[in-house]
Amino acid sequence: MSQATAVREQAGRKIGRSAVIEQGAGDPAWLRARRAEAWDIYEATPLPSTRSEEWRYTDVARLLALDGLVPTAGGAMAGRALPDGLRRAMEQDRESAGRIVDVDGSVVSVELDEALAAQGVVLSSLREAARAGVPEVEALLATEAVPASDGKFSALNAALWSDGVFLYVPRGVRVDRTIRLSRWVSQPGTATFTRILIVAEELSQLSFVDEILSPDFSTVTLANTAVELFSRAGAQVQYVSLQRMGEGGFYLANQRTLAERDSTLDTLNVALGGSVGRVDLNARLLGPGANSDMLGLYFGDANQHFDFNTSQDHVAPNAHSDLLYKGALDGAARGVFRGIIRVHDGAQGTDAYQTNRNLILSDTAIATSLPNLEIEADDVRCSHGATVGQLDAEALFYLMSRGLHREQAERLVVLGFLGEVLSKLPLGGVVEKVTQAIKAKLRYV
Amino acid sequence: MDDSPILVVTGLEAGVADEDLDILKGVDLAIGPGEIHAIMGPNGSGKSTLAKLIAGHPGYEATGGSVEFDGEDLLDMEPDERAQAGVFMAFQYPVEIPGVSIANFLRTALQSRLEDGEELDLFDFQELLMERMELLDMDVAFAQRPVNDGFSGGEKKRNEILQMAVLKPALALMDETDSGLDIDALQIVARGVNTLREEDPAMSVLLITHYQRILNHITPDVVHVMVGGKIVESGGPEVALELEASGYEEYRKAHAA
Ligand SMILES: Nc1ncnc2c1ncn2[C@@H]1O[C@H](COP(=O)(O)OP(=O)(O)OP(=O)(O)O)[C@@H](O)[C@H]1O
Ligand SMILES: [Mg+2]
Numbered sequence: 022m023s024q025a026t027a028v029r030e031q032a033g034r035k036i037g038r039s040a041v042i043e044q045g046a047g048d049p050a051w052l053r054a055r056r057a058e059a060w061d062i063y064e065a066t067p068l069p070s071t072r073s074e075e076w077r078y079t080d081v082a083r084l085l086a087l088d089g090l091v092p093t094a095g096g097a098m099a100g101r102a103l104p105d106g107l108r109r110a111m112e113q114d115r116e117s118a119g120r121i122v123d124v125d126g127s128v129v130s131v132e133l134d135e136a137l138a139a140q141g142v143v144l145s146s147l148r149e150a151a152r153a154g155v156p157e158v159e160a161l162l163a164t165e166a167v168p169a170s171d172g173k174f175s176a177l178n179a180a181l182w183s184d185g186v187f188l189y190v191p192r193g194v195r196v197d198r199t200i201r202l203s204r205w206v207s208q209p210g211t212a213t214f215t216r217i218l219i220v221a222e223e224l225s226q227l228s229f230v231d232e233i234l235s236p237d238f239s240t241v242t243l244a245n246t247a248v249e250l251f252s253r254a255g256a257q258v259q260y261v262s263l264q265r266m267g268e269g270g271f272y273l274a275n276q277r278t279l280a281e282r283d284s285t286l287d288t289l290n291v292a293l294g295g296s297v298g299r300v301d302l303n304a305r306l307l308g309p310g311a312n313s314d315m316l317g318l319y320f321g322d323a324n325q326h327f328d329f330n331t332s333q334d335h336v337a338p339n340a341h342s343d344l345l346y347k348g349a350l351d352g353a354a355r356g357v358f359r360g361i362i363r364v365h366d367g368a369q370g371t372d373a374y375q376t377n378r379n380l381i382l383s384d385t386a387i388a389t390s391l392p393n394l395e396i397e398a399d400d401v402r403c404s405h406g407a408t409v410g411q412l413d414a415e416a417l418f419y420l421m422s423r424g425l426h427r428e429q430a431e432r433l434v435v436l437g438f439l440g441e442v443l444s445k446l447p448l449g450g451v452v453e454k455v456t457q458a459i460k461a462k463l464r465y466v
Numbered sequence: 467m468d469d470s471p472i473l474v475v476t477g478l479e480a481g482v483a484d485e486d487l488d489i490l491k492g493v494d495l496a497i498g499p500g501e502i503h504a505i506m507g508p509n510g511s512g513k514s515t516l517a518k519l520i521a522g523h524p525g526y527e528a529t530g531g532s533v534e535f536d537g538e539d540l541l542d543m544e545p546d547e548r549a550q551a552g553v554f555m556a557f558q559y560p561v562e563i564p565g566v567s568i569a570n571f572l573r574t575a576l577q578s579r580l581e582d583g584e585e586l587d588l589f590d591f592q593e594l595l596m597e598r599m600e601l602l603d604m605d606v607a608f609a610q611r612p613v614n615d616g617f618s619g620g621e622k623k624r625n626e627i628l629q630m631a632v633l634k635p636a637l638a639l640m641d642e643t644d645s646g647l648d649i650d651a652l653q654i655v656a657r658g659v660n661t662l663r664e665e666d667p668a669m670s671v672l673l674i675t676h677y678q679r680i681l682n683h684i685t686p687d688v689v690h691v692m693v694g695g696k697i698v699e700s701g702g703p704e705v706a707l708e709l710e711a712s713g714y715e716e717y718r719k720a721h722a723a
Binding site: 434 | 523524545546549550554560562565566572574575579629633
């Protein structure tokens, strides 16, 4: 099907019950029921308002006219040639163990190393996995991690998701090279609903990079993602999100990580593109010895608006979590970080840290940082800290006194500041790619 | 060699920018090509202020007098322009730049000296950097460390001289580079400076110090004494030796009078 026909066919669609039913055509009964239930929850849930603490700084009612968006349909884009922007981004990638490509909410290709497939690793379109009756999908899709009951957008996603990724790594299997998802949104004014479900069985290991790109749009274009990450006992999981959408892009992600005993579940959220980016990340430490490093990096200019809402839930004793989010803001960009560490009753021996640092590069950029603690156990080590600062005049003078022009000096300081985050998760290719993207952005500063 | 001085400071009065605080109260100084001048003086007498003014620190402001470098008015130039013209200051308190490696920093500094469109030869750069690190007895792994971040006091000072050795200035302002160096490091730093002078006999040095010891290794042509924002005496190396013996008391009294 050509791109034009696909768009024409979708053009009449609206976010509503009939789109949910249409989306579910061909789904197994349990999934159709789950979609319908999610839609009921969506309808019963009010749109988050700035009166609520968690949405105070992101006025979705003003920024996002849901009624006017055209939800994309799964399978609509299969088989067409990859857009140039996506192809270029993919060419920068290093070798990977597997790769899945998604255009406008439909998986268009899946590749997985044959040796891994032989060991039982599954990398698949989520829609196909659900339709093929994979038991983990029925058990874990929108149930334990990001259920519809989580909120307005989780419900909307659970009702309308068109496709996504299912990745399963069996017990003891170690996937050394990264598995990549490359996503592209091409149509202005659309709403794309994607889900990522990753299960790392006991003692397995994987790293997953989720990159989303788009051209610039003249109208608001929504990419909504629900990310469900399970690391079973002793597993090691790294998840990276690279948000590099164009202007007009509205990125809205709900991520939840469930880390069981002695497992590691690390995340990195990089926000460079789009007009609005909102990420809700909840890390749950469910077993003793679980560990989550949570990293974030954002660099906004013009009117970009990034909002991170994170929580570290220490449910089990003797678990460790460490969050570091760093952002640079230029132009009239706005950065919001709201983070909470919750140490549940009985979670003795918790080690939980949270740091948010912002670098303001202009008079009109704004950073808001709201770190928080809620502790119901007594034997814990917790700390949180937030800073909002400007470029250090001494540092700039130092660099300029060696001959660097002011812009070069500023660029180096910003790169160094943000680079600290990348140095903590040295995943093959990610550091270079993000550094390149930051450099490209700094050129316009 | 053209013997006209490379740096001429005339009647320089200066203070903290945007504040009513006079620090330099009429400084006169002329340094010829290839000359080494030392400035000694009690704490707070204005030595660092003079060096920062010459390097272009935005926190200080000249309220009178002039500074000429190679016949050009320095006070009109941005710090990067001064550096490009050949001025280098080894900081008394080097600044930490987290996340920026020494190698990356120096590569950018050298690149900034090239014409637009000209690319620094990375192989040549690497070679120069390695050679300079060897000269200063520095471990090559150092080049990958973030600038001054977590460095010991002595490491910071040595890193200043490494930068100087890579950038090869025409005028080096060394602000208490010897403070905080152990005996071996002091000799290594002195060797670095002397090597640079052998390579470029026209390189001039203004060396700020509290200790006569470094002057045994880097022999000054002129020693100045600064008290209360003024140069109150200038002479040969013997001035430093006398100070070592008798301190600043005499000068302070004379200055206060
Ligand atoms: N930014 C500033 N704000 C206020 N006072 C300043 C500032 N910079 C320098 N001063 C004052 O000016 C005087 C000269 O300072 P300067 O650093 O030049 O002294 P110095 O001769 O280098 O001393 P030292 O030997 O201790 O390094 C001091 O009294 C100092 O407190
Ligand atoms: Mg000083």
